[in-house]
Amino acid sequence: MDVDALYQEIILDHYKNPHGAGLREPHEAEVHHVNPTCGDEITLRVHLDGDTVADVSYDAEGCSISQASASVLYDLLVGKSVPQGLAVLDAFSEVMHGRGQVEPDEEVLEDGIAFAGVAQFPARVKCALLSWMAWKDAVSQAVSDPKEQ
């Protein structure tokens, strides 16, 4: 397997300089997700302003793929509406589960297209999806249980 397909330059850049890292206030929901097979962890907070994803902040420990994926998630989702964000999540998951057969849409996924190569490494798909699953969980909590800040 060609590791260069996995470790795209964009991924390594996000890994070395993650965007939006660190936990911030305010937030309406905080979740902690773990990948039990490898131990990667993320604590992720979502702040909604009405229907808009005003901030996603996170503290992640894990491999380059999981870290870079959280960074790309931050870039893609902050400023979007919740339904738009969920649509991006669906597009990203579809590529991840596509075994390399699904062509990513750069309009929607921007830097996220660099993860297309990850889909060829089944063991790493979970790394790429960790922050996204955490975000989905956090958003659904924030929407269903809006906490007064």
Place this chain on the structure above:
Amino acid sequence: MTRTQGYDVEAIRKDFPVLARSVAGGHPLVYLDSANTSQKPRQVVEVIERHYLEHNANVARAMHQLGAEATAAFEGGRDKVAQFIGAPSRDEVIFTKNASEALNLVARVLGDAGTVGPGDEIVISQMEHHSNIVPWQLLAERTGATLRWFGVTDEGRLDLDDLDTLVNERTKIVSLTWVSNMLGTINPLDVVIARAHQVGALVAVDASQAVPQIPVDVASLGADFVAFTGHKMVGPTGIGVLWGRYDLLASLPPFLGGGEMIETVTMERSTFAAPPHRFEAGTPPIAQAAGLGAAVDYLSALGMENVAAHEQAITAYALERLQEIDGLTIVGPREPVDRGGAISFALDGVHPHDVAQLLDSRGVAVRAGHHCAKPAHRRFGVQSTTRASFYLYTTEAEIDVLAEAIRHTQRYFKVN
């Protein structure tokens, strides 16, 4: 350059066809994940194949010739294992699914026998595999007993400073690993067993990493229970072993209920078979027992002293080569003294999963993660490590490929 005192490593590698294959990218396989599971020699695979193709039947309950052959194969596996570990009696060898089930069996039946209750203590260590932690946590929860543990020193050794206070008159069970699957440490069991028996506690030993690589004699070890697993000792998956002192086993209630473990059954109640069958409900791992018998034959033919000597030599060589690499930190003892063939390490600036991925791209198979020893990782302030582990077929040339692949990884991730 890979002749160990007792056997020719290059020659025996031919018994393991998988070692001759190449992996994606055309790199020859360098299999350094034997602490996870060992490879299997032809001699073992052929016994299993022949069993299924020529002798297959259920054991004990089949009154025909094939049934007798299958029973002989299964019970013959038990005889061989008993002899291999120096068990005083073949009836002390219980076949389980793996080491995890063997340890759960001990914890469950000791609990059911009322061995521990509120105020009593169970002692384990911080370097255990989850399989020797969780069953005891569950037992403590069920019974109200308290779980305590030995710490680990900065060097990665069992911290025995508080042995006499940790193991005290409230202690009913001590369960300890012989060889750590993460740190590689070989523990001084004799000291712990002596203290435990002094206070009347029972001792269980997780020998999953010990039986494959050092000569084991359970009679002289003096523990009460010893658990290990077939697939790490050139045997098949699906079979593990619990050895226990016969008088103790005979006093304990059954584990699972079902066929083969009974003496007689009425609608109201049942009485139970003597050990080992009392603890082996249902159709057992028959082909696997035959295969495990072939595995111990294989190891005995090499000689366990020779296997241990090779493991020691190859580990010493690897410790040396790995410590030459800038930015690599070994987690666990750095000297080849009282040390098994597993080396876990951290590489500055590269996460273990990425290390393993890059090594894999060079044909080098290692494990990355917590190796089912999360508390031991936490003890050293790391979430995960990369682990290279060696076995009787590992060569110095393979260690050289590992070292070069680690340097390649550093270049790839542009560290140092």
